[in-house]
Amino acid sequence: MSAWRDRFSAIVPRVAVVSHDLFMVWLVWQGLHRLRFGILPNPPEMPLWSTEIMLVLVAQGLVFWQVGLYRGLWRFASVPDLWNIFKACALGLLAITLGLVIYNRIELVSRTVLVLYPLSLMALLGAPRLLYRAWKDSSSERTAAASVRILILGAGHAGEALVRDLRRLGTYQPVGFLDDAARMRGTKVQGVPVLGKVSDVAEIARETAAKLLVIAMPSADATALQRVVIACERTGLPFRMVPKLSDVLEGRSLPGELKEVAIEDLLGRKPVLPDWKAIRHWLGARSVLVTGAGGSIGSELCRQCARHGARRIALVEIDELALTTTEAALKRDFPDLEYISILGDCGDPAVIAHALRLSEPEAAFHAAAYKQVPLLETQLREAVRNNVLATTTVATACRDAGVGTFVLISTDKAVDPVNVLGATKRLAEMMCQTLALERNTRFVTVRFGNVLDSAGSVVPLFREQIRRGGPVTVTDPDVTRYFMTIPEACQLILQASAIGTHEAIYTLDMGEAVPIRLLAEQMIRLAGKQPGRDIAVVYTGLRPGEKLHETLFHADERYRPTAHPQILQAEPRRIVAKEISHAVAAMRDASQSYDVERLADLLREAVPDFVPEQTVVDPLVPSPTVVPFPARNARKI
Numbered sequence: 001m002s003a004w005r006d007r008f009s010a011i012v013p014r015v016a017v018v019s020h021d022l023f024m025v026w027l028v029w030q031g032l033h034r035l036r037f038g039i040l041p042n043p044p045e046m047p048l049w050s051t052e053i054m055l056v057l058v059a060q061g062l063v064f065w066q067v068g069l070y071r072g073l074w075r076f077a078s079v080p081d082l083w084n085i086f087k088a089c090a091l092g093l094l095a096i097t098l099g100l101v102i103y104n105r106i107e108l109v110s111r112t113v114l115v116l117y118p119l120s121l122m123a124l125l126g127a128p129r130l131l132y133r134a135w136k137d138s139s140s141e142r143t144a145a146a147s148v149r150i151l152i153l154g155a156g157h158a159g160e161a162l163v164r165d166l167r168r169l170g171t172y173q174p175v176g177f178l179d180d181a182a183r184m185r186g187t188k189v190q191g192v193p194v195l196g197k198v199s200d201v202a203e204i205a206r207e208t209a210a211k212l213l214v215i216a217m218p219s220a221d222a223t224a225l226q227r228v229v230i231a232c233e234r235t236g237l238p239f240r241m242v243p244k245l246s247d248v249l250e251g252r253s254l255p256g257e258l259k260e261v262a263i264e265d266l267l268g269r270k271p272v273l274p275d276w277k278a279i280r281h282w283l284g285a286r287s288v289l290v291t292g293a294g295g296s297i298g299s300e301l302c303r304q305c306a307r308h309g310a311r312r313i314a315l316v317e318i319d320e321l322a323l324t325t326t327e328a329a330l331k332r333d334f335p336d337l338e339y340i341s342i343l344g345d346c347g348d349p350a351v352i353a354h355a356l357r358l359s360e361p362e363a364a365f366h367a368a369a370y371k372q373v374p375l376l377e378t379q380l381r382e383a384v385r386n387n388v389l390a391t392t393t394v395a396t397a398c399r400d401a402g403v404g405t406f407v408l409i410s411t412d413k414a415v416d417p418v419n420v421l422g423a424t425k426r427l428a429e430m431m432c433q434t435l436a437l438e439r440n441t442r443f444v445t446v447r448f449g450n451v452l453d454s455a456g457s458v459v460p461l462f463r464e465q466i467r468r469g470g471p472v473t474v475t476d477p478d479v480t481r482y483f484m485t486i487p488e489a490c491q492l493i494l495q496a497s498a499i500g501t502h503e504a505i506y507t508l509d510m511g512e513a514v515p516i517r518l519l520a521e522q523m524i525r526l527a528g529k530q531p532g533r534d535i536a537v538v539y540t541g542l543r544p545g546e547k548l549h550e551t552l553f554h555a556d557e558r559y560r561p562t563a564h565p566q567i568l569q570a571e572p573r574r575i576v577a578k579e580i581s582h583a584v585a586a587m588r589d590a591s592q593s594y595d596v597e598r599l600a601d602l603l604r605e606a607v608p609d610f611v612p613e614q615t616v617v618d619p620l621v622p623s624p625t626v627v628p629f630p631a632r633n634a635r636k637i
Contacts, residue, residue: 029056303329380596427580
């Protein structure tokens with residue numbers, strides 16, 4: 001019964017609209033003819049209903065339906081709807097003329113009526129729609145009288161669209177715009193006045209009694225956005241921003257959603273603009289395997305593959321909760337794909353062989369790794385086992401299974417490595433290089449810097465410290481790092497994979513390095529606090545294995561541009577494949593006996609450019625025990 005009631009309630013308004021439009025067609029046709037022939041001394045008889053009028057209504061009604069006039073709603077009528085009505089009226093005139101020519105050769109039909117018909121009908125169809133929308137908008141404004149008063153920064157297209165959305169909601173009341181363009185001063189956008197410049201936000205917010213600020217500048221660069229954010233912070237009011245179009249298209253924000261200003265919006269780096277056509281051409285209808293699929297990079301990589309054409313995704317993950325969470329999210333967002341979940345350590349040959357048999361992948365992305373720099377300085381055995389030996393196991397299994405492409409996700413710390421993470425990742429790159437010599441599987445290495453908001457990264461740490469009231473701990477006031485977002489990192493991986501070189505190392509031109517001190521201060525301000533006043537910033541000294549500045553490019557790796565302007569390809573350095581294979585085999589033996597000193601020697605020998613950073617530690621601050629790497633020429637005792 002309720003289903004019939006719902007269907008009836010949905011049909012009735014549509015029938016009313018169709019009836020209204022056909023009545024207007026009858027009214028225009030009758031009215032124009034009576035006006036035209038009414039001036040004659042002996043006007044012809046004009047009945048209210050005839051076969052001619054029936055033909056007019058049928059022809060015009062079919063055109064209305066074909067043009068799609070009844071797919072829209074009067075509540076949201078706009079200029080495009082008026083154009084659609086005019087098109088329907090003009091095409092309707094052609095249909096009516098054709099029908100009447102066939103019926104009676106257009107006898108007793110005035111040519112003046114035919115000329116005036118489409119314009120008159122458009123006026124009578126468009127006016128009620130626009131009046132209805134104006135009435136609904138005014139009703140929303142009356143409802144919004146007691147709602148939240150909003151001051152909008154930016155009077156462009158985004159601001160204009162925001163006002164329309166807010167009025168439909170009815171719970172927010174736009175009280176004014178702020179814009180730095182001189183031509184906008186004193187004008188109105190959607191009836192809302194432009195009250196001044198962005199720098200005047202504190203004074204104007206107080207005068208208008210605004211309760212919320214909204215930044216409607218989705219195309220503003222980081223420098224301009226920083227200036228706007230600082231101005232908003234001075235008011236003490238909460239502020240939000242309209243998301244970028246790319247965030248909406250990629251599913252990171254919902255249309256019409258207001259989001260908090262994120263730290264990545266203020267970093268000063270232009271985002272990567274992928275060549276999605278090339279990525280979809282390479283990825284489309286492929287089966288892919290992702291190790292570490294429950295991690296920050298692995299899970300986003302799975303989403304990107306699902307979004308851009310993969311038909312099957314195999315998820316290999318050792319953490320059961322992460323695997324369950326990632327699989328559930330993928331099935332919710334992309335239900336039509338095939339998913340194969342394998343719980344286990346990808347460094348176990350049986351696990352990876354089982355995963356390859358089930359999924360038969362054409363591409364494998366190796367995202368499983370340990371990456372915490374200070375921790376790995378004290379956990380050499382696990383760093384080698386996971387970052388080197390597991391990589392060797394997965395890469396070898398993919399080669400033996402005939403997987404078309406193997407992608408190693410590496411790090412900028414593998415360039416001139418000074419810590420265990422960098423050295424083990426560099427050795428993993430070298431091992432893949434030895435396997436690539438057989439030219440069965442295409443081996444691709446992708447390096448990038450720090451990933452914002454990834455698990456264990458500095459951004460979640462700072463956010464938690466700020467939540468607790470501080471202090472925010474920064475290692476050194478001069479330390480800098482290269483940053484990118486998680487989606488950017490995964491887009492780089494897919495873009496590099498699609499380029500097509502057999503054996504290559506790709507890295508992103510990441511622009512300028514970001515001072516960690518500046519990152520901490522901006523995060524404090526975004527939380528509505530002032531650094532040094534509300535939240536203290538404490539410098540703790542560099543941790544074991546850390547250096548002040550990271551290096552993106554190695555001096556001996558000749559870099560050349562690729563088809564993508566922000567991706568560079570490095571020329572792999574010359575290696576002795578047999579020596580690398582022997583070193584990895586010896587590491588496997590040393591790992592099984594947990595011989596950390598032997599592993600340290602082997603790592604130093606296998607990666608000649610590995611020079612451990614001599615970290616200066618404050619003697620008053622306790623530091624973890626670090627297994628020292630002996631000097632190259634030191635005599636063992």
